[in-house]
Amino acid sequence: MQPYLCPNCKTNRSRFNLIEQKSRSVKINPDSGEIIKEYTLDQMDPFHMPYKGPSIKIQCGSCGLVEDEKTFAAFAANNKLK
Incomplete structure (x- = not known):
């Protein structure tokens, strides 16, 4: 963990929600929304790009x-407590 500071309200340094993101790669039926196939990293379809986003977001x-963790951490680093 590292210090965070909200870049929006600019005062919160202590109350955050850590949102852990876990992606599922799926192919769905475009009409029903039913999952037709679920992919693993070793069996990806050539037209299906794996998720490369952050594993954690901060609220x-x-x-x-809600932003990437690096946004809150960078704002804290640039606005250190005196």
């Missing part, structure tokens, strides 16, 4: 802003 516990 400010004060204003509700």
Whole structure:
């Protein structure tokens, strides 16, 4: 963990929700939305790109802003407590 500061409300340094993201690669029926196939990393379809986004997102516990963890960490690093 590292210090965070909300870039939106600019005051919250202590109340956050850590959102752990776990992706599932699936192929769905375009009419029904039913899952037709679920892919694993070793058997991806050539037209299906694997998820490359962040594994954690942060939500400010004060204003509700949701951003990548690096956004909150960078804002804290640039606005250190005196």
